[in-house]
Amino acid sequence: MMSVPYEETQLYKIRHSLAHIMAEAMLERFPDAQIAIGPPIEDGFYYDFLLPQSPSEEDLKWVEKRMKKIIGGNHEFVRKEVSPEEARAQFGKQPFKLELIDDLVNGRVNEMGEEIAAPASTLTFYTQSKFTDLCRGPHVKTTKEINPDAFSITYKPIAGAYWRGDETRQQLTRIYGTAWETPEELQDYLHRLEEARKRDHRVVGERLGLFVIDQLVGKGLPLWKPKGAIMRDTLERWLRQVQIDNGYSPVVTPHIGKLDLYKTSGHYPYYKDSQYTPIQVDDEEFLLKPMNCPHHCMIYRSEMRSYRDLPLRLAEFGTVYRYEQSGELHGLTRVRGFTVDDAHLYVTPSQLLDEFINVVKLIQYVFSSLGLTDFRARVGIRDPKSDKYVGSDQLWEQATSAILTACQQLNLPHKVEEGEAAFYGPKLDFIFRDALKREWQLGTVQVDYNLPQRFELEYVDENNSRQRPVMIHRAPFGSMERFIGILIEHFAGEFPAWLAPVQVLMIPVADTHNDYANQVAAELKKYGIRAQVDAGKGRMQKKIRDAREEYIPYMCIVGDRDIENGTVSVRLRTDEDLGAMSVADFISHVNRVVADKAMELK
């Protein structure tokens, strides 16, 4: 299917034009405002302003109303080519625009900060109604093409944004808008946002009792409650076994290490700002472990290695601590203490490609077992303009080409992106799209020639000469916290049975049936099924309702009939009624669904 690039669509023009209309209305409300840029984005547009005071809700409502009025005026968007001098004259009181003009005329960057090929000798203006903007277009012909009831600028609070995305420069006020061709599409979009809010893992996690973040413990330091911990443990045990089956060796390392360890690894100067301050004890300094790699390298180095020992695959669910900036913390997806499903593979150069391919296959297996099928691969390479990377060009070439070759051999569609590499090597990331089509970076595989060098890792080859191994870093989940956060949102709390914290809830019809319910639950537990009895007060209808709201996959209603026949009456969280079945049949049913990691409960 051929698709038209976004830049050429009508929707793009509508959104771009609305950005200009918003700027016009804003200048009426705030005549002293300085205007920066206002591009279309996914789902809408924004415009950045420097304002004397921040706009209130009333201001935004006024502006939105005024925008509808401007649209109703049926104004033309008039394009005009101008010389740099004319442009400067027009925007004499708009310093941001003057800077943009300078950058265009001097052939530096365009309004989005992208490098441009040649200096611009002419610039273009677009004018609608009483507003003229420096802009390359395209726009709608007239405001008639815009449906005044298909956009909103009050759907989202105003935001702060740095001029040119540079944190050392001025902070502007950004107003976001969303815009569509029809009011129905707008409603649909707002509805989707509402849905996303409802499945927010912070909300669902609280409601289902999975985890809690308490400020007395510290920001970004989640506490796993019993129901969350059992999920996490289930995932961890499964992945650990999968890894053991694939030749990985579990290891365990401490939560702190001497500062010198990270100086040796080279991590310390690079990530100084995002680490907890070192702990001083006697004459030594320790760091809360920000990554597991150095510890694993020391395990490698603790013995003389032969080429026969390689690949050596060291795996650890290693908890690390990173001092993320406070504004970046977010529920479970961005935290300060988290557990990486980490492994480091030490391989000979000739094993690199095969091992890399095996790692990717393992990650694919892990994702597909969880029913996560919608993901893409991204190859992150160096940003040629940055000097933050270590290692020789030759090693970078080698590593990059190994990754690209692996992608080709695996037939893995991938996109190469500059500047996405780690400081020590290129990487392959798996970007997952959840049920709401939002993208999340999950698994990552990285090739590293740097750490083996820094730790002087060696093995003895066939000719009895010492060689340097290559290292592969990999984490299919990324981190347990982030991964579970994403699973919560993807499944909206309705986990497949094998992951559900409570798999079966026994609901006695009356409390005279509690004994039987307890007896059946004990039997289920014997077979490894996570079963609970709701022996509390209240009617069974209420208990069914509560179980539904907790998304418990199986409800077993038991009363006189079931006691008489030795059955359970099974109701699914999908409201489907499986009717009465013997306890033995139910156990084998649940065990099959759990063993298959099936998405369906039937």
Place this chain on the structure above:
RNA sequence: GCCUAUGUAGCUCAGUGGUAGAGCGCUUUCUUGGUAAGAAAGAGGUCAUGGGUUCAAUCCCCAUCAUAGGCUCCA
């Protein structure tokens, strides 16, 4: 870290310049009910924290902390 907003019971949220309320949840009692909320009573709050204004502050002002939406960042 920066911009903006918010902070009242375990949760969701009303409310007021004269020291507080609802629903859900929790406890107890009554109800023993076959597939989405039975009834009643009770417990529970230094109104985020610290200052200031005031005869009087949960409410107004300032600071701090936390949270949210963004920006920047993300080994």
